[in-house]
Amino acid sequence: MAEKTNSDFEPNIVAFLCNWCSYAGADLAGTSRIEYPPNVRIIRVMCSGRVNPLFIMNALQQGADGVLISGCYPGDCHYMQGNYYARRRFNLMRNFLEYLGVEPERVRMSWVSASDGIRWKEVIEEVTEGVKTVGPMDKFKRRQLNW
Amino acid sequence: MAVKKLSKEKMGDVLAELGKFRLIAPAKSDEVVIFKEIQDPGEVFLDYGNSTVPPKKMVFPQTETLFRFQVGKPELAEKNVEEEGTTVIFGLRPCDARAMSIVDKLFGWDYDDPYYQKRRELTTLVGMACVEPPSINCFCTSVGGSPFGTEGLDMMLTDLSDDNYLVRALTEKGEKLQETLADYLGDAGDRDEKKAEELASQAEDKIKRSIDPGGIPDKLPQLWEHELWKRVSDSCLGCGICTFLCPTCHCFDIQDEVEETGEGRRARMWDSCMFSEYTVHASGHNPRPTRKERTRNRINHKYSYYPERFDVIACVGCGRCINLCPVNIDILDILEQVVEA
């Protein structure tokens, strides 16, 4: 573990954001010039309900060190229910990956509203910090183009 | 070359010595015995019946890169099998060794498969005679093999049921290997050889299942539309157990794995004629639309097409497909029905 907590390690985190709350919240963080770590790469979807939990597995397999799904707070979903479905699916996949030995710090979900740029920054900081403590994803990462 | 003897105590040293090559030997993964590349001689597990997955995967890997490419560029980087180095497969059973010599015919037939052939050339096969038949479903003796058969092997070890193995080099490769191991080998006597012969004949007697395949290759084409195919395949699940675990099955699919950057590799990987998509055409048409046609193909391939082309049945009687079929589809049962039909 010692070498993993290397402070030089800059994790690569793939995030799935719903268009209406979290993506807007991340935009607001930008408009408000709130600085946060550059480790998160965002994929925009219309609703967190679109996020197939197998995306998490896929991202980790491709080499992402962590995955974040972010949607509207319960009750605020633009499509009324999508985030509830997302939450259910996430709960199962998160626990399952933990069961396989994937550190739960790598598999995160958050609610971030469109009006909360500060919270977006805090989420990113927390997720980035968490992934840093567990180090690079090395468990079932795909070997690129092996012979 | 003289027949030698190896004291069981020295097996560890022999395996360590073999470690200077790429050593493949049976090892346990949990309770499952599989051939794998040995890093530490302690991993080798010789007290086994037969491996679940046949050692064919060591010469015909389940997934094998053929070459790498960059989309839009003509240059290819071909796989260099040579780099894998001299390989010793240690402890394989006579049926599996014989299977390799059967598959060799295919990979050297209308097209010399350089990957396979190179790997075979680099590989020395050290067999372990079956003093006890590994499974109730062994029937090697019905299809031209034997528990002590040497076909395909470069060297054979026989557990003399005392503290020694009888070691017999069978080919030039085997002799070379024997030289390498000379320090650990003693001379075998007539008594030892006699003992081995005795064990061999006892082993043959212990094989309980059999079939007379004599007329089958000629008969199969006549049974093409026979109702038995539907009946024997009714319960088939279409999984790949019987083919993937067959030491002679050798079908493969070729796939390109391409990154978004355009870098890619072309690889071949095992395929199974029992999979529903095996023969699906790009149009969506499938000439073998149901399990009936697929099961018929599997039997025909082994017992008709292969003998027709290569004069040998592509089945070595290892019994794996019978042991592991989830629904007890039994190749001997099918063959009996063929005989009776």
Add this chain to the structure above:
Amino acid sequence: MNEKPKIGVYVCHCGTNIAATVNVEEVAEFAGTLPDVTVSRNYSYMCSDPGQALISDDIKELGLNRVVVASCSPRMHEPTFRKSIDSADLNPFYLEMANIREQCSWVHADPIAATEKAKRIVEAAVVKARRLEALEQGEVDVEPACLIIGAGIAGIQAALDIGDAGFKVYLVEKSPTVGGHMAQLDKTFPTLDCSACILTPKMVDVANHPNIELLTYSQVEEISGYVGNFDVRVRKKSRFIDMDKCTGCGDCASACRLAGRIPNEFDEGIGMRGAAYLPFPQAVPAVYTIDKDRCLMLTKGKCGDSPKCKDACQADAIDFEIEDEVLDFKVGTIIVATGYDVFDARLKPEYAYGVYDNVVTALEFERLVNAAGPSEGKIVMLERGKKKKKKKDEEPEEPKHPKSIAFIQCVGSRDKSVGNEYCSRVCCMYTAKLAHLAIDKIPGVDVTVFYMDVRAFGKGFEEFYDRVRREGVKYIRGNPSEIFKHGDKLVVKAEDTLTSTPLEHEADMVVLSVGLVPRGDNREIIDMLKLSQSSDLFYMEAHPKLRPVDTATDGIYLAGVCQGPKDIPDAVSQAKGAAAAAMIPMASGKVKMEAQTAVVDEATCRGCGFCVEICPFSAIELVEVNRMGWPVKVASVNAALCKGCGSCVAGCLSGSIQQRSFKDNQILPQIKVLGVK
């Protein structure tokens, strides 16, 4: 994908907004090395006219078929760039934006890290762009007609507003008259204006309005379709009285053999009616109805020698052969205004409602105080069940007035034990109103109100509450635990929680201020319109704050208490809001459909219906198709209903349903390039 992708990448400086942190030249250069990228440029302001021209010129001259703009958030300028590539005759959905401003340059200070991140964002956009597909944003025509279900005050108001605006309205009411609960009320709080006086003119208006087709005694049976194009089937139940001939004279009702023997629903069962009846004198339409479940002719086929009503009717309006009428029509929008039920006080057995005659519900009390009610406005002690024994020639006993009345608030509201956590919002005020009326009508009466809290939040409410207290109404803070009888008196057992004193309060009559609950027959409407319910089981609005009159389904709106308890002004306001919302698509005549909708691959769909269950908009249904001669069920998306959330996609196991522009094969490559770093 037929044609080979030719992608143009445009990296925007946004003045220094991006360029100060992100090395835009480097990003553009990097983008140029990516497969299928034909051209990669950087420019100071991509959204400016020359910036947009750069793109459209390249589309024309270089034959670009995909465009990636790396600039600000797509929430900002996606429409802008879609338009500009549309103007260059490229499908506007061939655009992918890379957000390197809000989510990169503005939030990172380190130019190296920011530039690196920008490259990744652009690369992900490029790999997605490579797989983008052309989409068409459809439009549908809107039928300029509105169906309003329920003709209580909310339905009536919405109908009048829409009718006045010039659109056709079908106003469907289940009972024989319009008016709903408001018609049952005597006075309205806090102004004490007479309910009938303000309501009946509106009832007459809806009946006479040239644009409103009033369908009373009718039920919606089927609704299909989507915004702009709903097909509606309504069953107009037979009244067995020809509506055109009936003069409303009432001869049939007086003649009916069962006259005075059937509890009148409108009077909450306190008053009686016959099988031929008008619910109340001001009913609209003023047409009598024969109750087919009670009428002797209709239930037994025989009514003495001949039905007396038919004999009595001079207009010859009665015809026992009249059948239900089924009407089919098309509407563009629907307003649901189905109202409520009052809480069934029997569910609080400790209050002995149904056991003691003079434990009454507030609505029953309302009928008693109503001058047009069964007691002609006199508050009288009830002798339930005794009525039938009354001999014809016997002089009616002089009714007795209660000398003391106790009110109990929050019966069935704010009460987890009966599953209703919510406040019904009207009980505090109608209790105050009824208490006031009691004092007004029975001189010297003792009126005591048991309450948990008094919520007097509306305009004039607190003042009114203050007034009734000054009039002598006693308020005791405490939720009674039991009502029992002591001699002739009812005893309310409670604790005054302000003084922590247990008390037993005697009263002649106890009025239960029952709450409002969702209608017991809600299910039909919910299934037909696929409405959602909030946790209180009232219909759920699309958004509690910003879309309070909309439902999840476009073109369907909510008005009145069916969405949640509210008083008359709130119900009317919401009705007006729903009417305005419903008129938007009708006035514009067209609605734009979502383009990034779900689409089903019928060949692989296994018809499990997971997506059907998931869809919050009921946009998916299972349909039978022929798969090589086999009838199989597959999902089918109604693009007019689909809002493009993609929840169904993530719930599909066979990958057979995909969301346009967010397909698995468009997202997975993004994950890949972002995952690899």
Add this chain to the structure above:
Amino acid sequence: MVDLSKLREIAGEVISRDDVRELIGYRPGTYGFRTRPAFVYEPGEVDQLIYTPACVNNLATYITLEEKLPVPRGQEPDTRKVAVMVKGCDSRALVQQLEEKAYDRERILILGIPCTGVVDMAKVEARFPGILETGEISLEGDKFVLSFDGKSEKVAKEELLAEKCRRCRYPTPLVYDQLLDDEVKRFAEDDYSDIEELEKRSGEEKWAYWEEKFSRCIRCYSCRNVCPMCYCEDCVLDRLRPQWMRRSVDTSENTAFHVARAYHLAGRCIQCGECQRVCPVDIPLMELNRKFYKDVEELFDYEPGTETEAEPLLSTFKVDDSQEYIM
């Protein structure tokens, strides 16, 4: 114990019906104690049918397995019923298939077998190796009786009982047209102790455990093909576009396969244990499925395959679903 003559009599009646096309049951296997699925088309074929604790296969799989060949023009598809014998656990597969509208209830005729537990064939064969002639297994009280080579041996039920039966909550079929025997009361409970034991391990230990298993997977897809819930005609995991995982066989792709396979069974696996039984390389697939099963029960109070009208787990939600791990 199911009475053989009664079983065959009922089967005979069933297959004689005009609206029944075939009956799927069990018959003796080709060697030793094995049994195998039997497909009966004619009344004359019912005498091969058996039911013993060696009848391990879940025949519900076959309802959805058969290939639907194109119906020749002018002909009607054969929609006669398929009759199928199911044990308690197997019947839950039917329940779940029905919940998922895989076919209409009228399409099948269910002969329910109240089940007292089946053997673990691997344990039987380890204990009695090398038996060629057909042997028989029956249950007497708390002992399995194994008859072979003209002799019979009694073994405590505990020793040979299949793992899944030790946790079986539904020994009597939940859906059937006819029961072949008296109902069997629940005789076991599931305490998830096996899963809890794994959950307690450290992350490194867990992955070491699973890496070993996944690395030896040969992607024969027997776990998927035997599964009664894996009945998509075109499995998404086989597809090349989009490709969720590569077909190349290595630990990474194998892990992806097993994660996806298990996730696709979340809220759907009915614990018949067939996947684990058939795996040629002994991957403990039920330990994957059961993790989801446990979480589904604990988090959502949901048990698949118990109610044909239930809403599919992941097609529904509760507003107060767990928020524990959500920031």
